[in-house]
Amino acid sequence: MQSWVFLAFFMIVVGLPVILGIGSCMFQRWLKHKERMAEALTAQTAEKAAQYAAHTERLEQRVRVLERIVTDKGIAISDEIDCLRELPAPFVRTN
Incomplete structure (x- = not known):
């Protein structure tokens, strides 16, 4: 019994x-490993x-250019279409 008490005391101490x-x-x-992994993931x-x-900014710039092209030339294009409507149709031969 005494060896059992000594072994339990030794294990505790x-x-x-x-x-x-x-x-x-x-x-x-x-x-520490988890902190390094979190820092790497954050970076x-x-x-x-x-x-x-940066990609979104480039796309926004492209859309702005396209909008400018459409709005600036939109009036000129519609005028050209109206002029073409007013011209008589060309004569087409049928054989």
Whole structure:
């Protein structure tokens, strides 16, 4: 019985602190790894967001140019269409 008490005392006094110390060290390493992974993901997300913003800006510029072309030349094109409607149809021969 005395050896059982000594073994339980030894496990509580020596074993438990050793196990908790090793577990704490492993947990701290895991936390540092998770923090590095989060930082890398944040940097990657920020880079993609900047790329999407630049792409959106280019598309908006293209749409502005197209809108300008349509609105500026829209009146001239409609005038040309009206002029073509007023001209008599060309004579077409049928054989």
